Amino acid sequence: xxxxxxxxYDVARSARVSIATVSRVANGTARVYERTEARVRRAMERxxxxxxxxxxxxxxxxxxxxxxxITDILDPYFAEIVRGAQERAESAGYVVLLGDASVHTSAEDxxxxxxxxxxxxxxxVASSRTTDAYAAQLASEDIxxxxxxxxxxxxxxxxxxxxxxxxxxxxxxxxxxxxxxxAHITGAVGVPTRQERLAGYRAALKDLGLSYxxxxxxxxxxxxxxxxxxxxxxxxxxAAPTAIFAFNDRWAIGAYAAVRDAGLRIPADVSVVxxxxxxxxxxxxxxxxxxxxxxxxxxxxAADVLLAVLAGESASELVVVEPSLVIRGSTGTxxxxxxxx
Amino acid sequence: xxxxxxxxYDVARSARVSIATVSRVANGTARVYERTEARVRRAMERxxxxxxxxxxxxxxxxxxxxxxxITDILDPYFAEIVRGAQERAESAGYVVLLGDASVHTSAEDxxxxxxxxxxxxxxxVASSRTTDAYAAQLASEDIxxxxxxxxxxxxxxxxxxxxxxxxxxxxxxxxxxxxxxxAHITGAVGVPTRQERLAGYRAALKDLGLSYxxxxxxxxxxxxxxxxxxxxxxxxxxAAPTAIFAFNDRWAIGAYAAVRDAGLRIPADVSVVxxxxxxxxxxxxxxxxxxxxxxxxxxxxAADVLLAVLAGESASELVVVEPSLVIRGSTGTxxxxxxxx
DNA sequence: TGGCCGCTTGAAAGCGCTTACAGGATAGGC
DNA sequence: GCCTATCCTGTAAGCGCTTTCAAGCGGCCA
Numbered sequence: 001x002x003x004x005x006x007x008x009y010d011v012a013r014s015a016r017v018s019i020a021t022v023s024r025v026a027n028g029t030a031r032v033y034e035r036t037e038a039r040v041r042r043a044m045e046r047x048x049x050x051x052x053x054x055x056x057x058x059x060x061x062x063x064x065x066x067x068x069x070i071t072d073i074l075d076p077y078f079a080e081i082v083r084g085a086q087e088r089a090e091s092a093g094y095v096v097l098l099g100d101a102s103v104h105t106s107a108e109d110x111x112x113x114x115x116x117x118x119x120x121x122x123x124x125v126a127s128s129r130t131t132d133a134y135a136a137q138l139a140s141e142d143i144x145x146x147x148x149x150x151x152x153x154x155x156x157x158x159x160x161x162x163x164x165x166x167x168x169x170x171x172x173x174x175x176x177x178x179x180x181x182x183a184h185i186t187g188a189v190g191v192p193t194r195q196e197r198l199a200g201y202r203a204a205l206k207d208l209g210l211s212y213x214x215x216x217x218x219x220x221x222x223x224x225x226x227x228x229x230x231x232x233x234x235x236x237x238x239a240a241p242t243a244i245f246a247f248n249d250r251w252a253i254g255a256y257a258a259v260r261d262a263g264l265r266i267p268a269d270v271s272v273v274x275x276x277x278x279x280x281x282x283x284x285x286x287x288x289x290x291x292x293x294x295x296x297x298x299x300x301x302a303a304d305v306l307l308a309v310l311a312g313e314s315a316s317e318l319v320v321v322e323p324s325l326v327i328r329g330s331t332g333t334x335x336x337x338x339x340x341x
Numbered sequence: 342x343x344x345x346x347x348x349x350y351d352v353a354r355s356a357r358v359s360i361a362t363v364s365r366v367a368n369g370t371a372r373v374y375e376r377t378e379a380r381v382r383r384a385m386e387r388x389x390x391x392x393x394x395x396x397x398x399x400x401x402x403x404x405x406x407x408x409x410x411i412t413d414i415l416d417p418y419f420a421e422i423v424r425g426a427q428e429r430a431e432s433a434g435y436v437v438l439l440g441d442a443s444v445h446t447s448a449e450d451x452x453x454x455x456x457x458x459x460x461x462x463x464x465x466v467a468s469s470r471t472t473d474a475y476a477a478q479l480a481s482e483d484i485x486x487x488x489x490x491x492x493x494x495x496x497x498x499x500x501x502x503x504x505x506x507x508x509x510x511x512x513x514x515x516x517x518x519x520x521x522x523x524a525h526i527t528g529a530v531g532v533p534t535r536q537e538r539l540a541g542y543r544a545a546l547k548d549l550g551l552s553y554x555x556x557x558x559x560x561x562x563x564x565x566x567x568x569x570x571x572x573x574x575x576x577x578x579x580a581a582p583t584a585i586f587a588f589n590d591r592w593a594i595g596a597y598a599a600v601r602d603a604g605l606r607i608p609a610d611v612s613v614v615x616x617x618x619x620x621x622x623x624x625x626x627x628x629x630x631x632x633x634x635x636x637x638x639x640x641x642x643a644a645d646v647l648l649a650v651l652a653g654e655s656a657s658e659l660v661v662v663e664p665s666l667v668i669r670g671s672t673g674t675x676x677x678x679x680x681x682x
Numbered sequence: 683t684g685g686c687c688g689c690t691t692g693a694a695a696g697c698g699c700t701t702a703c704a705g706g707a708t709a710g711g712c
Numbered sequence: 713g714c715c716t717a718t719c720c721t722g723t724a725a726g727c728g729c730t731t732t733c734a735a736g737c738g739g740c741c742a
């Protein structure tokens with residue numbers, strides 16, 4: 001006889017107490033005689049009682065659920081943020097509800113609607129598509145929001161890597177190897193971090209006394225294939241770059257293919273630096289030099305901030321994490337005999 | 342004055358109807374006068390009403406949530422299954438709750454407990470750690486379960502790729518290139534699909550008239566580094582293999598490194614075939630030949646089966662999907678001048 | 683032994699929604 | 713214009729849990 005899964009009422013009857021007492025034992029919200037508690041625990045054990053999270057959520061007005069908005073779970077960048085957030089959430093008894101923008105044909109706000117209907121207690125927005133206007137709308141909801149690498153603003157908490165510094169690390173590294181013509185493949189237009197990294201790139205060039213050449217900056221790249229094409233174009237230039245700083249590692253991989261197609265070699269002819277430091281960086285040939293972003297840590301911090309706010313504690317409005325440069329085989333000294341051509 | 346988010350009661354009052362009528366309009370569960378409906382809709386619009394999913398779930402005993410158990414979201418294999426399941430679930434108004442085994446320090450059954458507390462309506466188990474005993478325990482819960490590439494059994498629905506056939510495709514391809522000493526790096530012990538692929542490997546060898554050499558089969562590999570070490574060992578053998586069939590693409594990448602370390606080349610000295618067909622296969626050098634597994638499709642099918650069961654329709658107990666071989670640059674004809682050594 | 687105090691415990695009212703069930707409005711037939 | 717059949721709508725009882733409030737219990741001191 002498969003008896004239905006037991007309710008709190010069943011436990012109460014079995015332990016000969018009221019449901020209030022069972023609730024108290026289950027949550028430890030009030031003192032209970034040791035004897036009584038033992039009876040209740042035994043009953044819970046015996047029946048295999050599992051509290052009903054929905055009912056609990058309804059009664060407490062807390063779903064113990066965190067919403068996490070991302071652009072694409074297939075992108076390791078986001079996957080690791082998810083991991084970090086889940087780890088922190090889990091340790092606090094929270095669950096993470098994923099909103100993956102690329103799953104939905106419809107707009108992102110429908111996604112948010114889904115999450116809000118689920119009554120998430122707070123929201124982490126890691127999606128790179130987030131616009132200011134959209135984020136502001138989010139903030140008008142009455143739950144705490146924290147953005148990861150999103151637009152800075154007063155409306156929400158933020159966790160950011162220091163993008164300018166990251167870009168600077170890349171450019172300085174390339175310059176130290178003798179490169180003077182350093183191209184930059186930027187992020188897609190509208191990605192909030194794009195401007196920051198570009199600014200860091202320009203600032204570093206300036207500080208190093210290198211000239212800024214707009215023709216070496218490619219905008220509007222949205223895929224590996226895009227990046228491939230863009231780099232192919234750059235290599236065809238009369239004054240082609242000897243080094244490429246890509247907005248992220250995937251764009252860098254696109255650059256790899258273009259360099260190979262052009263019959264050139266990395267790093268002998270062209271050096272490449274990516275951004276993110278994905279697992280695959282170690283396995284591509286040559287291994288990719290990249291600006292490391294502690295993504296998992298960022299996810300964890302975001303969840304941490306959210307949980308703090310939910311607990312009524314004060315939480316920092318802005319957390320900036322430090323990038324670092326991981327030097328691998330894709331960068332080398334510029335060849336002595338000047339640029340090709 | 343940030344007024345609280347409106348309840349069904351607020352809508353009802355605003356539209357001068359009862360909450361029952363609002364509910365009927367919101368769900369379309371019963372006829373309502375056109376005039377009344379218009380009033381209600383306007384009120385919902387005006388107030389920005391968003392039904393409370395928890396309350397609804399409590400009343401209907403349906404959470405409209407699917408649980409999805411995976412081993413690691415950072416592994417693209419799982420990530421794509423998640424994507425597929427989410428796509429299908431989303432289109433049916435369901436939400437997917439992820440249970441990532443690698444997030445939890447504790448055992449997997451705690452993970453399941455979390456999901457069950459959340460009252461998921463059904464469960465997809467894609468985790469490769471799933472043992473028969475554990476799965477059986479799952480099945481004793483009163484919700485439908487479907488396993489992806491899990492152990493076959495009577496207790497749950499299953500979605501499987503034809504592993505034997507996949508292994509056969511790999512071996513036949515290598516044999517057709519002249520290879521006779523084909524090694525196999527198997528999956529971790531306990532991974533249910535391991536036996537199937539191994540069986541396919543052996544069957545293919547037999548059918549092709551090739552001898553089976555146990556020293557060419559490596560078991561117990563659980564990481565890329567493991568695979569690297571195992572392959573290093575193989576290459577040191579007096580009668581080293583000229584081709585390697587890896588349990589998955591990540592193991593194949595480990596093999597790449599070992600081959601390079603040994604001063605050998607792919608595919609000139611050693612051919613490599615992986616399993617899964619991940620995105621990175623196209624970007625590693627040389628591009629990896631691999632047995633394609635339609636992971637997203639499998640996730641979608643799993644969700645589909647689950648939804649069918651939940652809808653009270655009959656659903657197939659076992660869905661077998663077809664593998665295919667994607668031939669890239671990592672496999673080539675065996676060199677004429679016999680094996681090295 | 684009586685009175686008082688500090689505990690633990692139970693009764694009951696919600697949390698926001700769905701859904702029989704019954705009541706009232708509407709329309710149709712005469 | 714009256715009666716019945718049909719529909720729409722409202723009332724109220726839950727769904728499983730938390731939490732206030734008051735009652736009950738035992739122990740202590742006088």
